[in-house]
Structure formats: C-alpha cells, structure tokens
Amino acid sequence: MTVKANxxxxxxxxxxxxxxxxxxxxxxxxxxxxxxxxxxxxxGESRVQELVAKYEQLPKDIExxxxxxxxxxxxxxxxxxxxxxxxxxxxxxxxxxNREAERCGRVIDCLLEVHVxxxxxxxxxxxxxxxxxxxSGELAAMKNIRIRGIMGMATNTDDIAIIRSDFERxxxxxxQITPMFDSSFNVLSMxxxxxxxxxxxxxxxxxxxxxxxxxxxxx
Ligand SMILES: *Cc1c(COP(=O)(O)O)cnc(C)c1O
Numbered sequence: 001m002t003v004k005a006n007x008x009x010x011x012x013x014x015x016x017x018x019x020x021x022x023x024x025x026x027x028x029x030x031x032x033x034x035x036x037x038x039x040x041x042x043x044g045e046s047r048v049q050e051l052v053a054k055y056e057q058l059p060k061d062i063e064x065x066x067x068x069x070x071x072x073x074x075x076x077x078x079x080x081x082x083x084x085x086x087x088x089x090x091x092x093x094x095x096x097x098n099r100e101a102e103r104c105g106r107v108i109d110c111l112l113e114v115h116v117x118x119x120x121x122x123x124x125x126x127x128x129x130x131x132x133x134x135x136s137g138e139l140a141a142m143k144n145i146r147i148r149g150i151m152g153m154a155t156n157t158d159d160i161a162i163i164r165s166d167f168e169r170x171x172x173x174x175x176q177i178t179p180m181f182d183s184s185f186n187v188l189s190m191x192x193x194x195x196x197x198x199x200x201x202x203x204x205x206x207x208x209x210x211x212x213x214x215x216x217x218x219x
Pocket of ligand 1: 025067191212
C-alpha cells in the first residue's frame with residue numbers, strides 16, 4: 001500500500017469530528033510529501049531536532065504538532081512555528097512554553113498529557129496532580145498559552161479491555177476539567193495505529209497515526 005492509499009483508507013474510517021495527525025517521526029521528507037500531496041496537512045513529530053529540520057525543508061502550510069517528550073531547553077527552537085504541543089507534562093514546561101511564546105509574540109496551543117497507562121515509563125500528569133494544578137488558577141497568568149484539551153496513551157497491551165478502560169479514563173478526566181476552560185478546550189488526543197478505533201469509540205477527537213500510514217520505523 002502507498003502512503004496515499006493508507007491515508008485515504010484511514011480518513012474514510014474517521015468520523016468527521018476526528019482530526020488526523022500523521023506521525024512522521026523517523027520518516028524522510030519524501031514520505032511526508034507523499035502524504036502532503038494526498039491532502040494531509042497536519043504532521044506529528046517526537047524529537048525537536050527532527051521537527052525543526054523538517055519544518056525548514058517542507059511547505060509552510062503544514063501544521064506541525066510536537067507529540068514527544070519535550071525538554072524545557074528545547075522549547076525555544078519550536079516556539080516560533082509549532083501549532084500544537086501534545087506532550088505538556090509539568091508546570092515547569094508550561095511556564096517555559098509561555099515565556100518562549102511571549103518572546104515570539106504568539107499564543108501557543110497546548111494539550112495536557114495525562115498518564116493513565118500501566119507502564120511507569122510513560123510520561124504525563126497523574127489525574128489528581130492535574131486536577132490540583134488546573135484548580136490552582138495558575139494557568140490564568142500564562143497569557144501566551146491556550147490549553148486546548150488533553151492527550152494520553154493507553155497501556156501497551158493486546159488486552160482490549162485494558163485499552164478501553166484507559167481511554168475511558170482519559171475521556172472522564174477531560175470531561176471533569178472541561179468546565180474550568182472556555183469553549184476552545186475541545187481536544188481529546190488519543191489513539192495510535194493499533195488502538196485508534198477503540199479511542200474513537202471512547203470519544204477521541206484527534207488520532208495520532210504513524211506506522212499505519214508510513215510503515216514501520218527504522219530507529
Ligand atoms: C510514535 C507515536 C505515535 C504513533 O504511533 P504508531 O503506532 O506508529 O501509530 C502516536 N503518539 C505518540 C505520542 C507517539 O510517540
């Protein structure tokens with residue numbers, strides 16, 4: 001299957017309210033251009049250096065999403081152009097993004113990454129921590145950040161019941177904190193190649209799909 005065929009197959013299966021982020025990490029610019037020529041404009045990357053290099057090389061109407069763990073010392077490199085940061089996992093990172101966004105005269109859209117998976121290795125706020133932070137009112141002072149929703153990953157398992165319960169938890173956490181934001185808080189980023197149909201059943205509005213579009217990655 002070609003990238004173009006993969007994209008049209010996935011798109012035809014997505015409800016109209018679910019956005020597709022094509023996760024292009026570890027794939028070359030040529031592969032991204034194949035997707036671009038098939039009409040895809042939203043791409044996700046997980047490493048800053050790769051994201052910046054691709055941004056510089058590729059058409060300027062691409063929306064670049066940062067989906068991988070982000071270190072504060074790397075924020076400056078992406079602040080001028082990034083469209084959405086999915087992986088915001090601490091107050092310190094938020095403060096840094098706010099500062100860098102102000103420096104370039106932007107308001108940067110962010111998602112709060114929530115940790116629900118059983119692996120300890122995955123990052124993100126735990127739900128109590130997140131709730132306490134959102135209730136603290138500290139976000140109101142961060143004028144150059146707009147929180148658009150939450151992002152999360154399910155446990156890496158074949159057990160569909162566990163995956164479903166992880167996604168249901170993410171949806172519940174989003175519903176719980178929605179009243180503390182304005183109407184632009186409307187993104188629930190969850191679902192990858194192996195689990196996106198379940199994520200959509202659980203209310204995902206944004207799926208992040210890599211290998212089902214571009215094939216296996218060579219790390
Ligand atoms: C790599 C990655 C994806 C895409 O994974 P696939 O299984 O290739 O679809 C989605 N989300 C995040 C955070 C990733 O790092």
